[in-house]
Structures are given as C-alpha cells and as structure tokens.
Amino acid sequence: xxxxxxxxxxxxxxxxxxxxxxxxxxxxHYKIMEVCGGHTxxxxxxxxxxxxxxxxxxxxxxxxxxxxxxxxxxxxxxVVARRPEVIFxxxxxxxxxxxxxxxxxxxxAEGADIRMVYSPLDALRIAKESPDREVVFFAVGFETTAPxxxxxxxxxxAEGVDNFFCYCNHVTIVPPLRALLESPDLRLxxxxxxxxxxxxxxxxxxxxIPADYGKPxxxxxxxxxxxxxxxxxxxxxxxxxxxxxxxxxxxxxPYEGNRRALAVLSEVFxxxxxxxxxxxxxxxxxxxxxxxxxxxxxxxxxxxVPGVRVADPKACQCGEVLKGVIKPWECKVFGTACTPERxxxxxxxxxxxxxxxxxxxxxxxxxxxxx
Amino acid sequence: MTxxxxxxxxxxxxxxxxxPAVGGRERDDFDHREREALARIEKVRxxxxxxxxxxxxxxxxxxxxxxxxxxxxxxxxxxxxEALRVLDDAASLEIGGAKLAIxxxxxxxxxxxxxxxxxxELAVNGTVNDLAxxxxxxxxxxxxxVLEEGLPSDELRAEVEAIAxxxxxxxxxxxAGDTKVVERGKADSMYICTTGLGQRDPRARLSPxxxxxxxRVLVSGRVxxxxxxxxxxxxxxxxxxxxxxxxxxxxxxxxxxxxxxxPALRCARDATRGGVASVLNELAAQSGVAALxxxxxxxxxxxxxxxxxxxxxxxxxxxxxxxxxxVVAADAAADALAALRxxxxxxAAADIGEVRTEPTGMVIVQTAxxxxxxxxxxxxxxxxxxx
Numbered sequence: 001x002x003x004x005x006x007x008x009x010x011x012x013x014x015x016x017x018x019x020x021x022x023x024x025x026x027x028x029h030y031k032i033m034e035v036c037g038g039h040t041x042x043x044x045x046x047x048x049x050x051x052x053x054x055x056x057x058x059x060x061x062x063x064x065x066x067x068x069x070x071x072x073x074x075x076x077x078x079v080v081a082r083r084p085e086v087i088f089x090x091x092x093x094x095x096x097x098x099x100x101x102x103x104x105x106x107x108x109a110e111g112a113d114i115r116m117v118y119s120p121l122d123a124l125r126i127a128k129e130s131p132d133r134e135v136v137f138f139a140v141g142f143e144t145t146a147p148x149x150x151x152x153x154x155x156x157x158a159e160g161v162d163n164f165f166c167y168c169n170h171v172t173i174v175p176p177l178r179a180l181l182e183s184p185d186l187r188l189x190x191x192x193x194x195x196x197x198x199x200x201x202x203x204x205x206x207x208x209i210p211a212d213y214g215k216p217x218x219x220x221x222x223x224x225x226x227x228x229x230x231x232x233x234x235x236x237x238x239x240x241x242x243x244x245x246x247x248x249x250x251x252x253x254p255y256e257g258n259r260r261a262l263a264v265l266s267e268v269f270x271x272x273x274x275x276x277x278x279x280x281x282x283x284x285x286x287x288x289x290x291x292x293x294x295x296x297x298x299x300x301x302x303x304x305v306p307g308v309r310v311a312d313p314k315a316c317q318c319g320e321v322l323k324g325v326i327k328p329w330e331c332k333v334f335g336t337a338c339t340p341e342r343x344x345x346x347x348x349x350x351x352x353x354x355x356x357x358x359x360x361x362x363x364x365x366x367x368x369x370x371x
Numbered sequence: 372m373t374x375x376x377x378x379x380x381x382x383x384x385x386x387x388x389x390x391p392a393v394g395g396r397e398r399d400d401f402d403h404r405e406r407e408a409l410a411r412i413e414k415v416r417x418x419x420x421x422x423x424x425x426x427x428x429x430x431x432x433x434x435x436x437x438x439x440x441x442x443x444x445x446x447x448x449x450x451x452x453e454a455l456r457v458l459d460d461a462a463s464l465e466i467g468g469a470k471l472a473i474x475x476x477x478x479x480x481x482x483x484x485x486x487x488x489x490x491x492e493l494a495v496n497g498t499v500n501d502l503a504x505x506x507x508x509x510x511x512x513x514x515x516x517v518l519e520e521g522l523p524s525d526e527l528r529a530e531v532e533a534i535a536x537x538x539x540x541x542x543x544x545x546x547a548g549d550t551k552v553v554e555r556g557k558a559d560s561m562y563i564c565t566t567g568l569g570q571r572d573p574r575a576r577l578s579p580x581x582x583x584x585x586x587r588v589l590v591s592g593r594v595x596x597x598x599x600x601x602x603x604x605x606x607x608x609x610x611x612x613x614x615x616x617x618x619x620x621x622x623x624x625x626x627x628x629x630x631x632x633x634p635a636l637r638c639a640r641d642a643t644r645g646g647v648a649s650v651l652n653e654l655a656a657q658s659g660v661a662a663l664x665x666x667x668x669x670x671x672x673x674x675x676x677x678x679x680x681x682x683x684x685x686x687x688x689x690x691x692x693x694x695x696x697x698v699v700a701a702d703a704a705a706d707a708l709a710a711l712r713x714x715x716x717x718x719a720a721a722d723i724g725e726v727r728t729e730p731t732g733m734v735i736v737q738t739a740x741x742x743x744x745x746x747x748x749x750x751x752x753x754x755x756x757x758x
Contacts, residue, residue: 044744
C-alpha cells in the first residue's frame, strides 16, 4: 500500500532500533508515556515494544476517547436512547461501553432504536430520512473529532434540520495532561505526544510541558516507524539535556494547528466549567458543550437527562491505567473478571484502550519465546 | 521535582521499580508478576464457557467469542451428542457401513445480491464447503426458503436459478426443500436454510486435535474478499473499490490437497465468519499447540488491504466464502501447496506459518515490522450479517 508501507518498513525499523540502543544509558530506566490510544494500539499491533531496549518502558496514556467516558454519561445516553421518538446514533465502540445499567448494545437488544454510524454526517442523513423521529448523535472524542461534529451541526442549521440533536461528550487534551503532570504518583521522563489532536490544535499548546514541568514531548504519527522515531527523539533530547516540543508528525501537523478547524470549534462549542473523566474525576475546563447559538441542537437541553453520576466499580482500576500508574495486567480484574467480551472498564472496550490492546495483542510477555 | 529543569540525569531519590541497574530484583519481580497474571488469564480462558447473557445481541452471530460461548455453553451441553462434541464444520455419521458427513447452515446476508455472488449461490457453496473441509465429497443438499411478503418474483427466480447453477457447479443435487412466507418487515427479502450431505473420502484422516509441532499452515487464497465486498456493497462507507466475493465450492481444493498429501493433511477449516484468525485459534486450542503466523506471507488483495486499513479492520478477521485453512505435515506441505495453486481460484494459496509447541492454545503473529503479538478470537461484531 503506497504511503503506508513506507512507514512500516522493517529495515528502517531496525536502523532506528539501533539508534535507540546507542542513545540510551544502560544503567538508566526510561519511562515514556504515549498519550494517544492510537499509539498504544500501534505499539501492540506491530510489536514496536519488541524493538526497544528493556530499560525503555512505554507507559500508556489517557488519549483514548472511548476510555475516558464515565459510566454516568453512558447511563444518561441510554435514558435518551430509550425514548420512543428517538433514534440514537453512535460509533461502534461506544455501543459496548458498560454504564451502571448495562451498555447501549444491551439497550438495543431490549428494543431501543440504537444505530451504529461511522460519521456524524451519517446521523444527520438518518435525521433527514426520518422526519417523524428525533435523531440524537452521541458525540465523543478529543479535538480530533470535534470539528466534524461541529461541521455537521453547522450543516444541520444551514439546512434547517430540526430533528437532529447532539449529545456532546467532546473533551480537550491539554487539561488531562496537566492533571497527569500534577499527579504525584507518576514519574515520567517524557511524552510521545498526541498526533491527530495536534492536526487541529497544533504543537504550540504543549509548550507548558517542557517550560513548566521540564519534560520533553514529541508530537508523533501513528505508524510504527513514527512511534519508534518519536521515542528515539525523546531519548535523544534526554541524552543531550534538551527539553522542548518537537514535531515528528510534520507531514500533517502544522505547529500552529488548523485555524479553520479551530474557528469551527469556537463557532459551535464552549468550554464546560468542568467535566467528569473516567478514573480521573472532574477536570475543570476539559469538556465541550454546544454554545447558546446551537442550544436548539443540544440533546441535554432537549431531553430530561438525569445527570447520573456512577462511581467506577471498585474492582476496576481504569483510572490508574489511564494515568499510566499501573500496567493493564496489574489491575485486579484484568483478563479474569474483565475481558473484551465482558468488559468492566472502558479501557477493555475500545481497540485503542490500553487493556484491550494488551489483552488482544500483547498477552505474551516480552521475554517469552515461541517454541 | 524542580520545575523547568530538564531531567536529563537519572534522579536517584528512590529506585524506580523495574530499573535493571538500580533494582534488578524489582524488575525480576515485575516480570514474574506479569507471568503470573498471564497464567491466571490462560486458566480463565481454558475454563468451559458459560452462557450467562440476558439477551441475544448481534455479537452472538459473529463467529467470535460470543458465538463460541453460545455453542459451548448452551447448545453442546443441551444436545450432548458424540458427533456434536467434536465441534467440527460437519458431523461424521456411519450408517449401515456408509461413512457420511452432514451439516446445516442458514443464510441471512444483506444485501442479497453483491459483487461476485448472491444469497442463493452463497447458500450452496457455504453448505458444500462445510462438507468439503471435513473431508467429505458433497452429494446432496436441501434448501428451505423464508420469504418476505412483497418480494418481487424476479428476485426469487434469480436466486432459484443461482442455487441451481451453483449446485450444478459443485456437483450436488438439491433433493428436498420447504417454503415459508412471513409478513413484510419480518425478514429482509429472504433467508435460506440448508442441509448438506456428503460421503467421507477414504483418503481423509482429518482431526482438529491432530496438529503437531512442525506442521505447516496453508491458506487456499486471498483473505477477506467476501466480507469486504459485502461491506462495500452496503454503501455505508462511500469507498469505491471493485472487490468481489470469493464464494466458490472448496471441494476441488480439498480434492487436490487429499491427492497431494493424503493422511499428511491433518485438518482443514472453512474460514467464514471470524475469518482465518478465528479458525487458527480454534485449531490451536483443540490440539493444545501454538501457531506462529508470518504476517508478510498472508495473501491479501491490495484493494481489500486498503479498505480494511481505512476501516481499522484486520483482514484476518474478515469472512471468506471460498478460502480454507489447511494444516499439513511439514514433509508434505510443499507438494500440497503446489497442488492447491493448480486449482481454479486458489492461485494465491500460501504457506503462512507453522505449528509450534508453546504458548499452548495461542496464535502468535510475527509482524512484518519485526515484532510479535497475539492474534486472538474475534470479539464484538465489526460486520453483521455477512452470510
């Protein structure tokens, strides 16, 4: 596949692995967090871990949009989905996320009209095709996906579609990163920084990470060579005593971001004063909601949404996993009570979740051999 | 820690867990605990499946873990017959000295016509293939139709003709049938249920539990064509690619394999729902061996690879309707592969890996990039109603 295979070249991988090997100090242990679930997925999917020296540890971060949705928000969504007039639309992964009262997939089996879509525009199309129903789109994701929701809402308004509503769960990437850096139980050496989020917000917003916290960050693409090269760039900064924001993903990330996408976001959304994150608790100024101009499209204003708050199940340690404090397998229920087919925590649901990635691809210790 | 100070030197406050130089013991302990956690998981996975779901969801029909739970946790214990316990694609029966194979299937594919085939052709080939990979020459099938009120007769006629043509090609006779009609909206155009009868071939010595370390794993063609073709035919993705379903009878491929390898052919499976990945997992588990698959040897049509890449799906989990997975003893593998490649539609057949001893019951992929990972059973349902 052109423009893909180039970034999966095993020869270049070997060359980079040698450069990594030459850069690390043998007596030092390095902890580098890859922020995005997409990076985590790549690391396990391609076995990038296998190419790194043992003293370079990759810690999985909070950048998985499905993983950070708290149970209460799922329950609220199900309440809306059960309304007879509603066609509830969402991405496939969200269907399996357990709330306090089951998942959307179970609500669908019980009779709620819940449909999987691949884009918010699909949901808008359903709304136009079903004028006697009310179509709600369960919007999730960081700044990566928020512009497509915003554009869909702008189109709905321009076309006068009055039976389309957005249940907005969009979040922003910088506040949880700051929360992580403030967290006392995590000691990181640097970050493999968000890739697709940065196509929208650029790399400048991360400048506080080296400036205030003294950690290097390299904005990274999602192919295995991207991740490996970014790890190398972080290690190189550490070795040379540098500490800055670098951009490995220059082929799509402009340092200043995408002005048009940012303009679209501010046209439609406003920051919530606070938003609950799975396992991380409430983080201020970290969630988006529809602003006054788009209030008519806001499902939370349209329907009685109970605003359920459900404490995470006691056994589930998604919070610690999302913060990189523990490895997925260190969770008490990992792989036994919590599996991809019967998930307790969100990290086991999305293919980008650290637990699912480890369970599906990595359930095979690094030093184990196939004999 | 002081802010604004680059952490370019190791901070020696407390020795971090997992630092080989500072705390070698902690690292060992860490690895040890990981191994223990993995062993615990394997133990849980090897326990008999229990069916505990409150309702049937689409996942129960996807051919992955939920389907297995349903079969092993509900059907197999309830019916508890010797033939069923083997959990093979077709059951072996011996009646009055005649060695027979029998299988049954239903088809609910949406849309009923798609590039490369239609529900009628699929119904014949899908049934014939379950017999073929069990080492039985297909002889006869029954066809039962569930039709939706309002179905245009031309569409029905087209499918009946497709059934007749596919049966002729596969060398089976349609010997019995039934028709039911349900109200509009209660079925999607039509569903087809079939039963297939075959005669077990004397050359075949197949058993899913007979895999031995060193055996080679073959696939008979490019993987993922059927599922991808259906997915694109539904028009949900706005991807324009010309991919055709691979629906075809696999008896010619089995015939060639049995000729070339005879008893060295350990086992074959039809890689339908859940794809090649699910078949490999079933075989590894049943034989108590490992499979090591080389990602760069898996044949995939470039358009399928592209579509799957965009959709984030691994072609190894996508359904096929004309691809079998065969495990052959090492010394017969080259001949078997050469024979397979002579068969129409199997020119892309490939040797994709080998059977190993450990980790027991697992399928490991050597990635093209140079790492290793697990390839597990399918969870969830990326593509409902594919056959």
